[in-house]
Amino acid sequence: MYNDSVLGVAAAEASMPIRSNLSFTCNHVNLYYGSFQALKDINLKIERNKITALIGPSGCGKSTFLRTLNRMNDLVPGCRVEGEIMLDGVDAYKDVDPIVLRRHVGMVFQQPNPFPKSIYDNVAYGPRLKGITKKAELDEIVETSLRQAAIWDELKDRLKKSALGLSGGQQQRLCIARALAVNPEVLLMDEATSALDPISTAHIEDLALELKKKYTVIMVTHNMQQAKRIADRTAFFYLGEMVEYGDTQQIFDNPQKERTIRYVSGNFG
Amino acid sequence: MTVDMTNSDKQYLRGVDSGLRRAHLFDEIATAAFYIVSGSFVLLLIAFTLYVVWGGVQAISPEIFSFSETGIGNQFFNTVYLVFLSLVISVPIGIAAGIYMAEYAPEGRVTNSLRIAIETLSSLPSIVVGLFGYLVFIIMVNTQWNLFSGALAVSILSLPLITTTTYDAFKALPLGWKHGSLALGATHWETIWHVMLPASVGPIMTGIILAAGRGFGEAAALLYTAGMSTDINWSVWDITSPVCPLNPFRPGETLSLQVWASRTEATSASAGDVAAAASAVLMIMVLVFSIGARLLSRHLAKKSEGENA
Amino acid sequence: MDTSRQQNMFRREYLGKGIATVCGLFLIVLTIAIGCFLLGKGSLTFTQFDHSITEFLFSSQWKPSDTEAGGGQVGALIFIVGSILTCALALLISVPFSLCTAIFMTKISPQLGEKIIRPAVEIFVGIPSVVYGWVGLVVLVPLIKTVFHVQHGQSVLAAAIVLAVMIYPTITSVSADAIRSVNSKYIEGAYGLGSTRWQMIYKVLLPAASTGILTAIVLGLARAFGEALAVSMVIGKMRAFPDSLLAPTNNLTSAIASDMGGAMDGGEFNAALWSMALLLFIISLVFILIIHALSGRKGAAA
Structure with a gap:
């Protein structure tokens, strides 16, 4: 659709024709906040065009891990990441500028965070940063993105209205459209439904299932039912470690590790 | 408290002893005092305002409002022009400094130094700023008193205000906006420029209006920078001419300096009238600006409420 | 390619950051400058004109001479x-x-x-x-x-x-x-x-x-x-x-x-x-x- 300098380096282009079925590959990832170690030796391979859920009790490091994938943790003073995180064969920490990385790894946050601008300007924000100024082109991107986020029909008549006037569920879908407008490879969802009502949550879940056809979706959720409903793969985090990772069904029906069994069964009583 | 228990065994809830009576009396006296003092505060302001404005009205004559040596027209123009110049200087620097402080300055030594600097600047007596301006902008560059130097001196006074309002406005923004923008691959500066600054326009505008209001009334800082004389020829529009109204490098007495001068150099008979009229105009400007700032911030508060609903 | 990306980053980040930084540091420099000028000019009474701080603070004899020679009170x-x-x-x-x-x-x-x-x-x-x-x-x-x-x-x-x-x-x-x-x-x-x-x-x-x-x-x-x-x-x-x-x-x-x-x-x-x-x-x-x-x-x- 528009010029897209994939991760900026030749390695990425080389891997393009024979895209492996892996998106992220994490090897021995350790993360420290000052002297506190928040992630301990995480090894994880995330598959393309699947929904991967990260579950675990609060404070277990699942959100922290999610934020290492698009280097949002770079913003935290005193935060240090060790190990290797590869995206499409490119080291996300050594060979990629974080700003370029974030265009390819979109993120949706726990609280819907539309900018205090119009709906149109929210979606066009990312493309404009890339230097796209032609109105026809922007119009097309906005429409495509809003359609992908399944909210075009609701919003098409009020594109110039402030995004802050939307309901929470609409705001969250707008934020998804905003993330899709920069044409990412991966979409990270950080407890994206926890601030929403059940109906809006169902909308977002349906949307995620639709989106995985085109994107790789990685979601953090505290709601195990949700992981069970829509995730293909599930990783269980506990105290900064990744305890177990496998097909969702296996994690919930036949967990191998003692801590996973306790967590999964405890919550289903 | 001494309650006679034998007599008031069951009557204790109705018993009102002298201590309690006194306490109630004091309470009523105090309440009355609070009403009286606060009421007289408001009355004082009203009386003060009416007196100044009425004084101005009485002094009205075509001559007073003329753009000549005996009127206040030129001084009015100088005041507006000087405040405009000072805002042109202090608004960009102040906003940029506020952004630096809120977004870029490393925590610790730099932020602390900035804080101390802002506090020091904002507590400087304006006469001291005036002296500094006199030394640096007039004596050291070896020039005569001029509007531009006055504008620089006023800028020193308004910089801390604009910087703090910008800083506070940025710090009050939801973190989600910043993170949302960064997660879309915007740089930090793009986030500031396209998201955070537009979202902070309201409070920053209020700060600028307050700074402008203060600039209109400033006098001590201008005494030895902008100068106490003005000589404008309204038919000369060559900006390099010393009598051209728009030439910033000419002496430019402002309204507040005119009020002050009428006291110290009361040579002409109409000096009292001039001071009365100038005071009234200053007063009205202050009212307009403070009401304007109030309306603006109320309007913005309402607007953001409406958007969130 | 590398230089063009650097130019890009210059426009997108470093220019704005640079201006903001200069303005922020300017406030600190301005404060120090005001302090230094005041200190420099204000201490001349005691250095160049040889008056004691005690005289300045506690004497009521005020007759400074308007010359570079000094000698007043x-x-x-x-x-x-x-x-x-x-x-x-x-x-x-x-x-x-x-x-x-x-x-x-x-x-x-x-x-x-x-x-x-x-x-x-x-x-x-x-x-x-x-x-x-x-x-x-x-x-x-x-x-x-x-x-x-x-x-x-x-x-x-x-x-x-x-x-x-x-x-x-x-x-x-x-x-x-x-x-x-x-x-x-x-x-x-x-x-x-x-x-x-x-x-x-x-x-x-x-x-x-x-x-x-x-x-x-x-x-x-x-x-x-x-x-x-x-x-x-x-x-x-x-x-x-x-x-x-x-x-x-x-x-x-x-x-x-x-x-x-x-x-x-x-x-x-x-x-x-x-x-x-x-x-x-x-x-x-x-x-x-x-x-x-x-x-x-x-x-x-x-």
């Missing part, structure tokens, strides 16, 4: 006393009234406070000081003259009243903030023990807000100390110790405002005036330090 005690006297008196007048208003607008009638007092305070703060001075000159000074039958109405009292009116809104609004932030559990506790409102106010509310109120007073004092033109219009500018509150005297700011224009640059007179400006600067720094110490105390108490 630079005792600024009269001005210092004038400043302290007018400010102290202004506080004495202003503080009780300010506190009453602050309590009224927060605890007695918050509605009236919000609708009327607060806007009034904001307008009061914004009135230019020369307007205060001018009204003082044409209303207050003649009034003092007729009421007390003195020769000139210009006096310590007139200056103090003008200053009191000027710092009234500052003290009121800052102490109102302090009172508003007193934890309501103290207030409920006081009522729960059967206090009347007045007992609650002076036994619980005022002590609990005392740090904030002190801060308000120091802020007011700082404003009064630095005020120049309004005071100079009504103080009489007489270089003598006042023998009563109705006598004229002079203060630091008025002396600087009226004499600086006539003092030759580089002369002893000029240097002595700069020393007075330096003194004002140091006093304003001391006020900042006091406010910091107070807020530190508040932090420790909380």
